[in-house]
Amino acid sequence: xxxxxxxxxxxxxxxxxxxxxxxxxxxxxxxxxxxxxxxxxxxxxxxxxxxxxxxxxxxxxxxxxxxxxxxxxxxxxxxxxxxxxxxxxxxxxxxxxxxxxxxxxxxxxxxxxxxxxxxxxxxxxxxxxxxxxxxxxxxxxxxxxxxxxxxxxxxxxxxxxxxxxxxxxxxxxxxxxxxxxxxxxxxxxxxxxxxxxxxxxxxxxxxxxxxxxxxxxxxxxxxxxxxxxxxxxxxxxxxxxxxxxxxxxxxxxxxxxxxxxxxxxxxxxxxxxxxxxxxxxxxxxxxxxxxxxxxxxxxxxxxxxxxxxxxxxxxxxxxxxxxxxxxxxxxxxxxxxxx
Numbered sequence: 001x002x003x004x005x006x007x008x009x010x011x012x013x014x015x016x017x018x019x020x021x022x023x024x025x026x027x028x029x030x031x032x033x034x035x036x037x038x039x040x041x042x043x044x045x046x047x048x049x050x051x052x053x054x055x056x057x058x059x060x061x062x063x064x065x066x067x068x069x070x071x072x073x074x075x076x077x078x079x080x081x082x083x084x085x086x087x088x089x090x091x092x093x094x095x096x097x098x099x100x101x102x103x104x105x106x107x108x109x110x111x112x113x114x115x116x117x118x119x120x121x122x123x124x125x126x127x128x129x130x131x132x133x134x135x136x137x138x139x140x141x142x143x144x145x146x147x148x149x150x151x152x153x154x155x156x157x158x159x160x161x162x163x164x165x166x167x168x169x170x171x172x173x174x175x176x177x178x179x180x181x182x183x184x185x186x187x188x189x190x191x192x193x194x195x196x197x198x199x200x201x202x203x204x205x206x207x208x209x210x211x212x213x214x215x216x217x218x219x220x221x222x223x224x225x226x227x228x229x230x231x232x233x234x235x236x237x238x239x240x241x242x243x244x245x246x247x248x249x250x251x252x253x254x255x256x257x258x259x260x261x262x263x264x265x266x267x268x269x270x271x272x273x274x275x276x277x278x279x280x281x282x283x284x285x286x287x288x289x290x291x292x293x294x295x296x297x298x299x300x301x302x303x304x305x306x307x308x309x310x311x312x313x314x315x316x317x318x319x320x321x322x323x324x325x326x327x328x329x330x331x332x333x334x335x336x337x338x339x
Contacts, residue, residue, distance in 0.1 A: 023068040023125030027097030031105055032118075035072040042067050042150040044127070045142035049287060049295035051211055052142060055189040056293045060146065067126040067147055068093075069154075072108070073117045079160035081117040082338035084108070085151055085197075087144075087170030087177045089204075089265070090278075092129075093122035103267035103314075103323050104169075110331055116338060117161065123147050141211050144173060145180040149190045152181075156195055165338045167199035169330075171265060172235065175226075176210045178202035182224055182252060184217040185293075199337035201330060202226045204264050206235040207243040209281045211295065214288035216243075218252035223337050225255050227326070229262030234280060234310040259322070265312040266322040272313030280307045 025037065044063035046054035054060040073081060086104050088095055095101045108118040123144050148168065156163045168178045179202040180186060187196065196219045205226060226244055228237035237258040244256035263272050284305035285298045314323045 023122040024092060024094040025068055025070045025096065025120055025122050025125075027094065028070055028105075028120060031097065032070065032072045032108070034075065035070045038069050038071050038154075039066045039126075040069055040121075040147070040150055040154045041065075042126070042147045043143070045140045045146055047140050048301060049211075049299040050293075051140050051295075052186070052189075052289045052293050055142065055146070055186065065126045067150075068122040069151065070120040071117070072112060072119070073160060074112050074115050077115045080162035081115060081160060082162050082165035082198075083117045083119060083155060083167070084111055084334055084338070085148075085155075085166065085168040086118065086120045087148065087168065087174030088121070088123065089170065089172035089174050092124050093120070096120050100270050101265075101268050103269070103327065106327065107331055107334075111334065114335060114339065116334070119151070119155070121147065121151055141176065142186075144177050145186055146190060148177045148181045149187055149195075152195050152197060153191045156192075163195065165198050167201070167334050167338050168197050169201040169203065169334075171203035171267060172206070175202040175205035175235075179205055179207075179224070179226060180210070180212065182216075182218045182222045182247070182254075183213055184219050185213065187219060196221045198223065199334055200224045201333055204228060204232060204235055204266065205240050206281075207240040208236070209284065209287045209301070211287055211289050212243065213291070214296070215291055216247045216250050216252070218247050218250055218254070220251050220253060223253050225257065225333050227257045227259065229264065229266050229322075230258050230260045231262065231311075232264045232266075234264040234278070234312070236282075259326075261316045261318070262322045263311050263313065266314045267326065268312065268314035269321060269323055270313050271315040272311040274309060274311050276309040278308065278310055278312070280310050281305065283307055 043060045045051040155161045178200045284301045287299040
């Protein structure tokens with residue numbers, strides 16, 4: 001039986017050259033058969049803790065990589081089209097096609113019907129990483145941030161894309177990406193100052209251990225709606241409320257919402273479950289980037305401060321599925337800002 005499955009898989013890869021030899025994004029093909037796999041040139045940053053310094057001094061260019069992405073354009077209409085970019089969490093690109101994480105796929109299908117193209121990005125595959133756990137440590141936080149801006153630059157070269165109408169979203173690590181794209185100093189070190197994301201919806205964001213600039217200098221053209229859950233025991237919402245207030249005071253066009261009774265990964269279509277193997281960094285010192293580009297001096301993430309276990313899931317204690325409640329407003333946010 002296993003041999004038969006293996007042969008079928010090989011045949012699919014051969015007959016579908018757009019997906020041959022690719023990442024776990026291959027699992028999305030059954031949902032978006034009109035999609036095309038593309039490769040985006042990107043880079044690795046220096047390792048923790050002084051990741052931004054490799055952007056500042058240009059040394060990141062010594063570590064080029066190619067990341068995979070699935071690009072899907074609407075079947076009807078003529079370009080240039082707006083685009084929504086989906087970034088994955090620490091679980092990797094496999095969650096894009098997972099039966100318990102339908103939220104991103106459902107939004108993408110709605111966008112395509114409304115004339116908005118979509119792109120799903122795999123930050124792990126080009127770095128020989130699959131998902132969360134020890135593998136994740138191989139990919140620095142700023143490498144993800146580099147990917148987000150290199151994705152924008154890639155889209156700017158496609159005449160089918162309306163580059164002034166590109167949005168981005170993701171949860172957990174993907175949410176960190178979706179907030180980091182609003183930092184002027186990261187953008188200016190990597191790509192043209194004329195490029196920016198028009199809309200961003202970061203979800204379940206970790207705002208204390210992400211290397212964000214302690215004193216943000218936001219890209220004012222980006223409309224941001226950051227959404228976190230009040231009972232998120234992986235990424236504490238009150239930290240993001242404070243950071244969002246800092247961004248707003250510095251000129252960001254940002255709204256921060258904390259949803260009562262929602263936890264980490266509130267878009268998942270199952271009740272919250274305790275995942276004992278997942279790393280939590282609550283006992284570790286803050287990790288921010290200072291104005292000189294260096295990390296704060298006491299930044300540290302190692303075995304001495306890492307703990308394990310937090311809840312992931314999207315159904316509230318009262319039985320109401322938070323993903324269903326959230327879906328309509330999330331779609332409305334992008335339609336308002338991209339169409």
